[in-house]
Amino acid sequence: MKIIMLGAPGAGKGTQADKICAKYDIPHISTGDIFRANIKNNTELGQKAKSYMDKGLLVPDELVVDLVVDRVKADDCAKGYVLDGFPRTIPQAEALDKALEASGEKVDFAINVEVPDENIINRMSGRRACVTCGATYHIVHIPTKVEGICDKCGSELILRDDDKPETVKKRLDVYHEQTQPLIDYYTEKGVLHEVDGTKDMEEVFGAIVNILGA
Numbered sequence: 001m002k003i004i005m006l007g008a009p010g011a012g013k014g015t016q017a018d019k020i021c022a023k024y025d026i027p028h029i030s031t032g033d034i035f036r037a038n039i040k041n042n043t044e045l046g047q048k049a050k051s052y053m054d055k056g057l058l059v060p061d062e063l064v065v066d067l068v069v070d071r072v073k074a075d076d077c078a079k080g081y082v083l084d085g086f087p088r089t090i091p092q093a094e095a096l097d098k099a100l101e102a103s104g105e106k107v108d109f110a111i112n113v114e115v116p117d118e119n120i121i122n123r124m125s126g127r128r129a130c131v132t133c134g135a136t137y138h139i140v141h142i143p144t145k146v147e148g149i150c151d152k153c154g155s156e157l158i159l160r161d162d163d164k165p166e167t168v169k170k171r172l173d174v175y176h177e178q179t180q181p182l183i184d185y186y187t188e189k190g191v192l193h194e195v196d197g198t199k200d201m202e203e204v205f206g207a208i209v210n211i212l213g214a
């Protein structure tokens, strides 16, 4: 089962991807998490990516495509995977399709989590993220047991550098311009499904499970 999560920044892609991966026992591949881990470890990729991410811009396609195409060939992806934050441009989607076609595979589901821009900024200011394990919380909607500490791995939580309101606005502009065209792209491929991301997270997950099948 090869699944792509689409949706604006803060729509809940990461939150739902975590739940899908736990239920179907497949890996969660988040390009944003991969970049944040590289930034934390001060790698060359991390340094390059940070300069774009901090401005709310997309990292250039050439820094992302090979990384993901290699990752999905790993043994743990044999049963499928959830791609969260990739593809984000038409060239990325085409590169993924080309790589999959070469081994007779294809994307099975593209799930678009729909949330209007008005709701997003409010959500982002309350988000707390774990850079060690990638878990995501919200100070009101999904609080941790101990404030500021990840329930799953015990690491300290951060407020992401790109969650400042002015950067979030830029990310939304970039989303509408460069990523939203993927909705038509996957509609034409016959794999697009929409869910209402403004609902409670369990309701959103229920809608996704209905699409994927139990």
Ligand code: AP5
Pocket (backbone or CB within 6 Å): 007, 008, 009, 010, 011, 012, 013, 014, 015, 016, 031, 032, 033, 035, 052, 053, 056, 057, 058, 059, 060, 061, 064, 084, 085, 086, 087, 088, 092, 123, 124, 126, 127, 128, 136, 137, 138, 139, 141, 142, 162, 171, 197, 198, 199, 200, 201, 202, 204
């Ligand atoms: P990335 O990390 O992918 O960020 P994003 O797409 O902007 O999305 P977010 O992670 O911000 O939001 P989300 O949809 O995962 O929402 P979440 O579940 O956390 O990318 C960051 C940057 O990396 C990009 O800007 C770009 O620079 C670069 N990058 C990454 N991939 C790239 C690529 N392929 N090409 C080029 N550049 C790339 O939820 C948000 C908050 O809401 C949380 O606090 C959560 O707890 C809460 N929440 C979730 N669901 C609900 C609900 N139903 N009700 C109430 N609250 C909820």
Ligand code: MG
Pocket (backbone or CB within 6 Å): 013, 014, 015, 030, 032, 084
């Ligand atoms: Mg995310």
